[in-house]
Amino acid sequence: DSGVTQTPKHLITATGQRVTLRCSPRSGDLSVYWYQQSLDQGLQFLIQYYNGEERAKGNILERFSAQQFPDLHSELNLSSLELGDSALYFCASNSLAGSSDTQYFGPGTRLTVL
Amino acid sequence: DQQVKQNSPSLSVQEGRISILNCDYTNSMFDYFLWYKKYPAEGPTFLISISSIKDKNEDGRFTVFLNKSAKHLSLHIVPSQPGDSAVYFCAASDMNRDDKIIFGKGTRLHILP
Numbered sequence: 149d150s151g152v153t154q155t156p157k158h159l160i161t162a163t164g165q166r167v168t169l170r171c172s173p174r175s176g177d178l179s180v181y182w183y184q185q186s187l188d189q190g191l192q193f194l195i196q197y198y199n200g201e202e203r204a205k206g207n208i209l210e211r212f213s214a215q216q217f218p219d220l221h222s223e224l225n226l227s228s229l230e231l232g233d234s235a236l237y238f239c240a241s242n243s244l245a246g247s248s249d250t251q252y253f254g255p256g257t258r259l260t261v262l
Numbered sequence: 263d264q265q266v267k268q269n270s271p272s273l274s275v276q277e278g279r280i281s282i283l284n285c286d287y288t289n290s291m292f293d294y295f296l297w298y299k300k301y302p303a304e305g306p307t308f309l310i311s312i313s314s315i316k317d318k319n320e321d322g323r324f325t326v327f328l329n330k331s332a333k334h335l336s337l338h339i340v341p342s343q344p345g346d347s348a349v350y351f352c353a354a355s356d357m358n359r360d361d362k363i364i365f366g367k368g369t370r371l372h373i374l375p
Contacts, residue, residue, distance in 0.1 A: 183365075188367075189367060190266075190268075190351060190367035190368055191306070191351060191365035192365075193362050193363060193364065193365070204360045204362050238305050238306070250311075251308065251363070252307075252308075253305030253307065255303070255304055255305050256304075
């Protein structure tokens with residue numbers, strides 16, 4: 149158990165809909181990272197928040213947005229969903245802003261868009 | 263453009279033998295490299311890392327080798343055990359630039375009895 153929790157575990161929805169994925173980092177961790185893992189892709193970095201502020205942005209679509217709240221949990225919002233958004237979404241956390249600090253991953257949320 | 267490439271989607275190795283997982287990268291600015299291991303239905307877990315100032319880092323049965331001139335790194339597992347069957351992701355970052363870690367697509371390792 150990494151100490152990072154993600155809810156829900158599975159999510160099935162239809163095209164055009166909007167969903168919110170939630171992540172609670174390990175106790176004391178200030179950084180949260182979001183990743184997408186599609187069938188034929190590795191882990192694609194989406195976005196990072198550090199202590200409530202956006203710190204780094206990766207291949208995140210404009211239809212996607214995220215935020216980190218004062219209690220440090222984070223939410224990833226996916227809107228106007230398309231079939232191709234079906235993937236595993238992981239969040240990870242670490243205590244520092246630097247990538248040299250090990251990232252601890254949650255179990256992931258499997259999103260299926262029908 | 264894939265900056266971190268794991269060209270072998272899968273690898274099968276006999277239990278007790280050496281497993282060698284390979285990874286190539288294209289960005290010469292990468293200065294920190296990591297390997298993560300992932301079991302089904304779980305998130306990836308950190309395995310071992312190496313900074314560009316070293317060419318080898320060892321942790322128990324796991325050794326990572328870095329060849330900067332070839333932009334190549336490898337993970338050696340000796341001896342391979344059944345519990346090593348998993349997907350292994352190679353990852354890299356440019357620590358001077360930002361906190362982004364770029365992952366490869368992963369290699370599925372099967373340890374055969």
